[in-house]
Amino acid sequence: MREAPIKTLTSFDEYLEFEGSSQVRHEYVDGFLFAMAGASDPHNLIAGNIFSALRVAARGTACRVFQSDMRVLANGKGYYPDVLLTCHPDDLGKSLKQHPCLLVEVLSNSTEHIDRSEKWENYQQLNSLRMYVLVHQDKTRVEVYRKLLDNTWQFVAFDKLGEIEFSCVNLKLTLSNIFEDVDLPKP
Numbered sequence: 001m002r003e004a005p006i007k008t009l010t011s012f013d014e015y016l017e018f019e020g021s022s023q024v025r026h027e028y029v030d031g032f033l034f035a036m037a038g039a040s041d042p043h044n045l046i047a048g049n050i051f052s053a054l055r056v057a058a059r060g061t062a063c064r065v066f067q068s069d070m071r072v073l074a075n076g077k078g079y080y081p082d083v084l085l086t087c088h089p090d091d092l093g094k095s096l097k098q099h100p101c102l103l104v105e106v107l108s109n110s111t112e113h114i115d116r117s118e119k120w121e122n123y124q125q126l127n128s129l130r131m132y133v134l135v136h137q138d139k140t141r142v143e144v145y146r147k148l149l150d151n152t153w154q155f156v157a158f159d160k161l162g163e164i165e166f167s168c169v170n171l172k173l174t175l176s177n178i179f180e181d182v183d184l185p186k187p
Contacts, residue, residue: 015078016096019071028078029118042137042182043106047082049180050104050135050173054085057171063087063101072097075122082106085168088128099128101168106135120145124153130168139184140175 015028026033047067054065066084073096081103088099103123105115115134123132132145142158146167158164163172 012073012076012078019078027080030077040108040137042184043082043108045180045182046106046135046137046178047104049178049182050083050133053171053173053177054083054102054166054169057166057169058085061087061169062089063169064092066097070097071095072100072103072126074119075125077122079119079122081119085166086128087168098126100126101128101130102133102166103129103131104133104135106137108137131166133164135178137182140179142175142178 011031012028015026015033018033019026019028028034051065051067058065064086066086068080068082070084071078071080072084078096081100083102083104084097084100085102086097086100088101091097091099105111105119107115120132123129130147134143134145136142140159142164144156144158144164146154146156148154158175160175163174164178165172
């Protein structure tokens, strides 16, 4: 569950100004700022594994991959996804991305509801978005929402086998790649 907002602002521009001088990252939702919590070892390893593979795949292309400290503007709200990939020229060199083709969120007990509801609802408003990936950190499970040619979304869950194709760049990852070095709890 999200904690109470720490500050109320009236505009997204005020948020950007405040965030530029803040020592703590905040997400901006409907005029409210919410402080971002720290992450666990599994969370960081999973996000790092995905980031590293995407970084290698994006080399020599117009795509750039960012991890957790890069903001995305989605439907007037400012979020910090765990991994963000953009290939849009308007996003180059800016600290606020507006045209991601891939967003990854590593789920935790405190953020899962927001990642699945509020963020997903707002992320779907991004015309450039082709994939939204939710990764569990307490079990080997990855959920993928992929935009189809008719602009509908296809859902696929990976629990044991299979390769996840990241279509923005030429990359396929297995669950072993994503969960490398992660100590998952025993069932």
